[in-house]
Amino acid sequence: MIVESPLTERMGLVLTGSRDDLSRIDRAMLSKKVAEHGAVILRGFELTVDDFETLSQEVAPEFLVHHDVGRMYISDDGTTQTVVPGMEGIPAHVERGYAAPIPATLFFYCNHPPDSEGETTLYDGFELFERLSPESQKFFAERKVRYRLRIGPELWQRTLMTDDHAEAMYMIDEQLTSALDVERGEAATCRVDDDTLIMDFVTPATRTAARREGVAFSNSGLTYLYTLEMPEEGLLALGKMTMLTEEDEAFPLEILRDALRASREVEYKLSWRKGDMALLDNRTVLHGRAAFSDPNRSIYIRIGFGL
Ligand SMILES: [Fe+2]
Incomplete structure (x- = not known):
């Protein structure tokens, strides 16, 4: 069974289920839910990188390949990448908000959660x-x-x-x-x-x-x-x-x-579990990162256009 619950009082939706429920995720609804809630978290589905790529493809027809030095390619075409390297905290920002076109939707995937700290931080722009x-x-x-x-x-x-x-x-x-x-x-x-x-x-x-x-x-x-x-x-x-x-x-x-x-007053810290995924309206939900020290933290990103 898939359970829907709010992420915070005013922003975001969490869909919680198990691997067996994966086929029940209404993929056509995902983009609608991102638009309605600003953020959608898929928790407990034990998603693989393939699942992550398939689901994100349902929502965004095109992806940006970020040319930052230090981001590693996970997929051959580079549309699935690691996030910004380093362990420092990063403040609230719109992904690649400083160049046109500003991406519409962001997808994060937890390949390996940090043992503590290192949350992805979310901020409702409103x-x-x-x-x-x-x-x-x-x-x-x-x-x-x-x-x-x-x-x-x-x-x-x-x-x-x-x-x-x-x-x-x-x-x-x-x-x-x-x-x-x-x-x-x-x-x-x-x-x-x-x-x-x-x-x-x-x-x-x-x-x-x-x-x-x-x-x-x-x-x-x-x-x-x-x-x-x-x-x-x-x-x-x-x-x-x-x-x-x-x-x-x-x-x-x-x-x-x-x-x-x-x-800082509106910050929500998203703690990761392996195989979880987050979908964000990049333009009205900002994100950042809490500092961490576990070198095994591994989060992937896809940066999508055209929601
Ligand atoms: Fe970012």
């Missing part, structure tokens, strides 16, 4: 927004953010398979134009400065969704804050991202510190 000070709410709701990525020549030349600046710009322009959500007011520009590719992505810092009234905090501001204020935490892969205001000014850090405080 609740986080409600907990912000009125000043921060106004700032995030009314102003867009500008993410600036600096990509060194090794990476862009390898990815685009050219070292010609004009050709690279042309290819990126083509890709960006189709990736932007113009209705949300997203915009992007690209330039080359001394062989470094500089890509700007302008997007709102909040978003709406059918499951709740109001707006959800939805951006990568807290990882940016961590790279500035807690460089000892590592997050090397994210260190090349800068967050600015749309007007190209420094982002006010007191606003981000207020968001960090609010995120």
Whole structure:
């Protein structure tokens, strides 16, 4: 029998069952439940990596292959990967929220749980927004953010398979134009400065969704804050991202510190068991990680488009 229970008072749904119940998971309903609840946790089904890939495929037709150094490929095509390496804590963030298109759905799989700590942390973006000070709410709701990525020549030349600046710009322009959500007011520009590719992505810092009234905090501001204020935490892969205001000014850090405080108030720590899976609406449910010390922790991720 599959038992449904709420994850927290206001967000998420847990489906608990056993291996025998696996065929009873209504796969067509999974994406609907993610949209309704923001997060769905499958617990006790003893899923294999194959099950994980089959179920995620039901919800997202396409997956992103993240090019972070240190993420290992689990599937041959790289659409199933390990999560960010390291053991440090990671604050609430939208996965790859700093580049277009922002992924719609995230899938996590527990290959091996840590013996203690190391929970994946979840944050309802709507609740986080409600907990912000009125000043921060106004700032995030009314102003867009500008993410600036600096990509060194090794990476862009390898990815685009050219070292010609004009050709690279042309290819990126083509890709960006189709990736932007113009209705949300997203915009992007690209330039080359001394062989470094500089890509700007302008997007709102909040978003709406059918499951709740109001707006959800939805951006990568807290990882940016961590790279500035807690460089000892590592997050090397994210260190090349800068967050600015749309007007190209420094982002006010007191606003981000207020968001960090609010995120801690709404944090839910998801303890993993082997074979469990989590499905998240990446745009209104943020995630992070509690620090840990067990080197055997092994969590896989798929990053999906098109919910
Ligand atoms: Fe992440």
